[in-house]
Amino acid sequence: MSKGSEKHKQRNEAIIYFGKDLVRRSGSHCELCDAHGTKLTIHEVPPVPKEPDFDHCIFVCEACSEQINTPKKIDTNHWRCLNTSAWSQIPAVQVMSVLMLNHLSSHDWAVELKEQLYLAPEIQEWLESI
Numbered sequence: 001m002s003k004g005s006e007k008h009k010q011r012n013e014a015i016i017y018f019g020k021d022l023v024r025r026s027g028s029h030c031e032l033c034d035a036h037g038t039k040l041t042i043h044e045v046p047p048v049p050k051e052p053d054f055d056h057c058i059f060v061c062e063a064c065s066e067q068i069n070t071p072k073k074i075d076t077n078h079w080r081c082l083n084t085s086a087w088s089q090i091p092a093v094q095v096m097s098v099l100m101l102n103h104l105s106s107h108d109w110a111v112e113l114k115e116q117l118y119l120a121p122e123i124q125e126w127l128e129s130i
């Protein structure tokens with residue numbers, strides 16, 4: 001096995017290891033849209049750190065994951081969930097919510113929501129580093 005793929009494998013293992021804590025944190029709900037009883041996957045919020053970092057991981061359902069990875073597929077109504085998740089106490093969830101709001105900036109509700117949000121300095125910094 002090459003060094004590169006060995007590293008990749010180690011990274012995946014580390015991230016899978018976060019799964020247990022993510023189940024606990026999220027109560028097995030999608031941390032963006034609150035979907036329950038569906039397959040949840042781990043999404044690493046950018047900028048993706050060199051070493052896997054639990055604080056960069058969020059638990060998302062397939063619908064959210066697909067649209068995060070393919071912004072062209074965004075279904076605006078689905079992202080009304082940001083009205084809740086954008087206020088999350090979990091920094092990675094809040095950062096991801098703001099990133100999605102940026103994709104939705106052609107919609108008044110998204111712009112208004114972003115204006116209402118209070119973002120702590122460390123969240124601002126995180127967003128600026130992306």
Ligand SMILES: [Zn+2]
Nearest residue numbers: 030033061064
């Ligand atoms: Zn979701």
